Amino acid sequence: MARLMSAGNMISLLWGASTTISLSLAAILLGIPLGLGLALARWTRLPVLRQVVIVIVSLFRATPAVTTMLLFFFVLPTVGIPVNAVAAALLTLTINTAAFNSEIWRAALEEFPREQMEAAKSIGMRASQRFYRIVLPQIFRASLPALVNEMTLLVKASPAIAVVGVVDVTRAAARIGAETYEPLPPFLIAFVFYGAFVFIFVKLHRTIEGRRRLQEARS
């Protein structure tokens, strides 16, 4: 394998991997609160806002990331919003994952027992206090497994950004394969990379769950 992959190509692959990691993580970190915001906008039942959110979320859940990517990259500049490829990539991944996250948050919010809200209100908690102290910790717990699952799906959807020239690990592997006519070594490395990257999320989830169980057993 070393014979087939030059040091320069290996470096290109590492650059691709770092692009996949940084853009995925940034989209995950932005997409979780954004998804929560969208879910809350629906939960509060504000008439117009609610409909707008429903349309946006449905649209981006239905559209493949590749299409969203091309849309942002080619159409936004024509309406006077300049975007470069990386900005379009971050926007695509963030909105894509936020749309799915919002459905996860929404499910948890709908399951949330309203009696608890009434109880909190009766002891004089403000709306923000009720949300941060009562609602958020519980819906976070309920949503975590699904959110982690969505993170792994986002990582696997991320090669879509390559369509406008952002070189992620898959594209880097494809380029090397095209140059050497030996696509197997770079794709094997990319394969192992995705496995390891996704494993980190799964492991993180297990650690959080394990800790929680421990706490619950103690209390």
Added chain:
Amino acid sequence: MENMTQLRLSEVAAITLAVVALCWPHAGRAATLAEIKQRGYMVVATEDDFRPFEFIKDGKPTGFDNELLDRLRKFAPFEIRQEIIPWPGLLAGVSTGKYDVAVTAAAITKERQPTLDFTMPLADNSNYYAKRKADKNIQSIADLNGKSFGLQVGSVMKERLPELQALLNPTNGKLGPMTEYNSFPDAYQDLANGRIDYVINTYINLSELVKEKPNVFELGQKVSGRVMPAWAVKKGNAGVLAFLNTFLAQERESGGLASLQTKWFGTSFDELPLYWMSEF
């Protein structure tokens, strides 16, 4: 199969977007030469996996078009900014005005004439087929009857298939099932794996492939009439087209073009026309 769905979607999306962007008010306007001079730079797009025309070696762009582009950088009185992107979005990017020039081996075709204008041809690059070297069932064009084959989505090979069918007609042959790939390297891989029986691509691309992997692949016969690749600009962008043609004419005159052709294609093309319109 998932991969196939994805590439179809990307292709459909690229075409849809090109149409949407073209219908959009003040969209799809390419920069004129005067505007390019005024802003100080020209944006060109090249491919990243189209050896020997454009490809990436150790993270750096190289190949015929990239070396010709280096010469254009010296010739141009403004900066040249290069975007390296995969094929499916490239021509859409030029027709929407995102890129000023497609510096790639875009074959001059009838279908592309309404949206793009082409420079003078840069090579004579007819379509051939390549097969697995070990596959003894294919010896001539007649043997392609019913065999499965692959090509790149959005490439010109598909429009030229009637010419191959015409070659199969005398022996009552028929084209086999076709698979369209996101890029040619994917098609070569499937050919090596035995999932398809031959790949149709240009002579230059296939002879490069066979030169690199002589134990795996073998070059077949010619399956089309003349195919001429050139650089492309958005339809009607006459100033930029004339600027590029002036540069290319100078390179042709000085022998620079011929030496790059010899270096990357193994032969020079000295008899190319200055303007060419495809009947396909």
